[in-house]
Amino acid sequence: MNIQAIDIKKSFGTQIVLSNWNCSIPENKTTCLMGPSGCGKTTFFRILLGLTQPDSGAIYGMENQTITAVFQENRLCNYLNAIKNIQLVCRDLDISRQKLEDIFEQVGLDRSDLMKPIAELSGGMQRRVAIVRAIVPKSTFILMDEPFRGLDTENKKRVINCIHHMTGGKTLLISTHDFRDVESLNAELIEMGS
Amino acid sequence: MKLFISKQNSKLKKILSILFWLVVWQMTSQIVHQELLISSPILVLKTLASLIFEISFWKTVFYSVFRITSGFLLANLFGIILAILSYRFATIRFLLNPLISFVKSTPVASFVILVILWFGSKNLSIVISFLMVFPIIYTNTLQGIVNVNQQLVEMAKVFRIPFLSKFIYIYMHEVLPFYYSSCLIALGLCWKSGVAAELIGIPSGSIGERLYEAKIYLNSAELFAWTFVIILLSISFEKLYLRLLAYIKTGIENSV
Numbered sequence: 001m002n003i004q005a006i007d008i009k010k011s012f013g014t015q016i017v018l019s020n021w022n023c024s025i026p027e028n029k030t031t032c033l034m035g036p037s038g039c040g041k042t043t044f045f046r047i048l049l050g051l052t053q054p055d056s057g058a059i060y061g062m063e064n065q066t067i068t069a070v071f072q073e074n075r076l077c078n079y080l081n082a083i084k085n086i087q088l089v090c091r092d093l094d095i096s097r098q099k100l101e102d103i104f105e106q107v108g109l110d111r112s113d114l115m116k117p118i119a120e121l122s123g124g125m126q127r128r129v130a131i132v133r134a135i136v137p138k139s140t141f142i143l144m145d146e147p148f149r150g151l152d153t154e155n156k157k158r159v160i161n162c163i164h165h166m167t168g169g170k171t172l173l174i175s176t177h178d179f180r181d182v183e184s185l186n187a188e189l190i191e192m193g194s
Numbered sequence: 195m196k197l198f199i200s201k202q203n204s205k206l207k208k209i210l211s212i213l214f215w216l217v218v219w220q221m222t223s224q225i226v227h228q229e230l231l232i233s234s235p236i237l238v239l240k241t242l243a244s245l246i247f248e249i250s251f252w253k254t255v256f257y258s259v260f261r262i263t264s265g266f267l268l269a270n271l272f273g274i275i276l277a278i279l280s281y282r283f284a285t286i287r288f289l290l291n292p293l294i295s296f297v298k299s300t301p302v303a304s305f306v307i308l309v310i311l312w313f314g315s316k317n318l319s320i321v322i323s324f325l326m327v328f329p330i331i332y333t334n335t336l337q338g339i340v341n342v343n344q345q346l347v348e349m350a351k352v353f354r355i356p357f358l359s360k361f362i363y364i365y366m367h368e369v370l371p372f373y374y375s376s377c378l379i380a381l382g383l384c385w386k387s388g389v390a391a392e393l394i395g396i397p398s399g400s401i402g403e404r405l406y407e408a409k410i411y412l413n414s415a416e417l418f419a420w421t422f423v424i425i426l427l428s429i430s431f432e433k434l435y436l437r438l439l440a441y442i443k444t445g446i447e448n449s450v
Contacts, residue, residue, distance in 0.1 A: 049348075049352050050351075050352075051348050051351070051352070067352060068352070068353060069349075069352050069353075071345070071348075071349065073345055075345045075346060075348070075349040077346065077363060077364070077367075079367065079447050080363070080447070088355060088359060088363055089353040089355060090353075133353075137353070
């Protein structure tokens with residue numbers, strides 16, 4: 001079942017962020033959400049994640065979804081290392097440490113990086129840990145809010161390959177400002193107006 | 195190697211500074227030349243050496259240690275629980291605010307007299323050390339909870355992190371530095387206020403009573419010896435408790 005957003009309205013004080021927003025996110029496919037800054041992409045993500053309540057409107061198709069996410073900020077526990085950050089969100093997951101290390105290697109993080117506390121990693125490395133944290137746990141719907149921000153071309157390519165490899169059959173919604181991401185992710189496109 | 199040398203150096207400096215003040219003390223007592231006013235460190239040490247072989251000494255130490263640490267631990271328990279409840283329920287916070295301000299600004303002596311009137315002097319040091327420690331623990335813990343990174347809390351909600359993990363790895367880790375700093379203040383204060391309360395209330399078998407007797411009998415050496423015991427107990431309890439907190443922090447960081 002597709003995820004449907006019907007007539008979503010959201011304003012903060014006098015500022016209207018979403019006005020009668022409608023969209024359909026196809027099931028088991030990758031969709032890119034594009035739009036200028038401030039058009040309400042993050043607010044829409046927060047509504048989908050259940051972190052913000054819309055003023056009116058409804059979201060359908062979220063009932064049985066298991067969600068994971070990459071937030072606009074990395075939101076990692078800075079004092080834990082990369083492996084422990086993953087284990088924190090999926091302790092019951094049947095995944096070996098070796099497999100986790102392999103996944104991290106795919107996104108360009110070697111074993112020595114994984115042993116360091118997150119605070120000691122660069123911004124780009126932290127971003128990749130946040131992405132791995134979203135794609136490793138068992139989930140049906142993955143939301144990524146500007147996941148490639150701060151990544152260089154090479155690492156971005158690696159991350160996109162990893163996303164392709166790891167998220168087959170899942171519903172993905174990725175917000176981006178770069179039209180080339182839509183092509184490389186082989187994604188459907190939803191455009192948001194200002 | 196460098197770190198080892200600098201650690202050795204700092205230990206040596208510490209010992210030297212203590213020795214310096216002991217020499218100053220010895221010289222002052224020789225200049226004043228009145229054991230009644232200021233006993234020499236050697237005499238204090240001799241008095242202490244004779245005290246520790248008395249059973250009554252250990253009974254007295256146990257009496258005060260048990261009561262003062264009980265007051266401290268109870269204040270921690272109530273302070274933490276009420277801080278969590280205050281964060282969760284604004285009404286509790288509003289109700290507690292005036293009470294905390296009242297306890298903070300009321301002189302210890304007033305509390306001591308009230309507690310003696312209401313409950314007698316036997317458990318005086320428990321109540322007084324509780325009253326002195328509770329507002330510090332409560333205020334700092336609440337401040338710590340308020341400062342918990344809300345972005346991590348949201349992340350935990352989205353990823354459905356179990357309550358216990360969320361409590362340990364997000365809340366506890368973020369609140370611990372606030373709690374730690376409150377303990378640094380409270381640990382010394384509970385001993386100072388607890389013994390001061392015992393000195394006013396003179397509960398039988400307490401360190402306060404022994405200090406009072408030393409004063410009555412003008413036994414300056416015993417007064418100094420008991421003061422030294424209090425300092426030793428206070429520092430030992432402080433080191434032990436702070437080490438426990440550091441152990442908990444390391445435990446959180448090394449386990450998931």
